[in-house]
Amino acid sequence: MGQQLMGILPMLLVFVAFYFFLIRPQQKRQKERTQMLSNLKKGDKVVTIGGLHGTIVDLSEEKVTLKVNENTRLVFERSAINSVATADDAAATKSAE
Incomplete structure (x- = not known):
């Protein structure tokens, strides 16, 4: 035993x-x-798994539309989002500089 x-x-x-x-x-x-x-919600600043930075302008259950500049909007799968920095976080970072 x-x-x-x-x-x-x-x-x-x-x-x-x-x-x-x-x-x-x-x-x-x-x-x-x-x-x-x-x-995720509209207005969140995000980074995709490919490194693209943008702001969410539209989202559904499966897709996210990012505004990367004034004229360009790109559609991604929701799972392609790597990280999120909300507008409040970005404003706090900008004011700290």
Whole structure:
């Protein structure tokens, strides 16, 4: 009985280490990303996964339309948004400069 426990214990410790160092943080990041994508709204300044900066002018369940300059509007999948900086954050950053 003790010998079997000693054989299983290292594998159990490796699994616990993998869970806390790899699986759990990845699940947390995925949850935060899903929440960020669901909280998108018009006027948010965003960066796409391709590095394109723009402001959301229209959005639906699947698509986001970004205004990148006065004459250009591009349509992306919602999942193509990498990060968000709301208008309040941008104003705070600009006033700090």
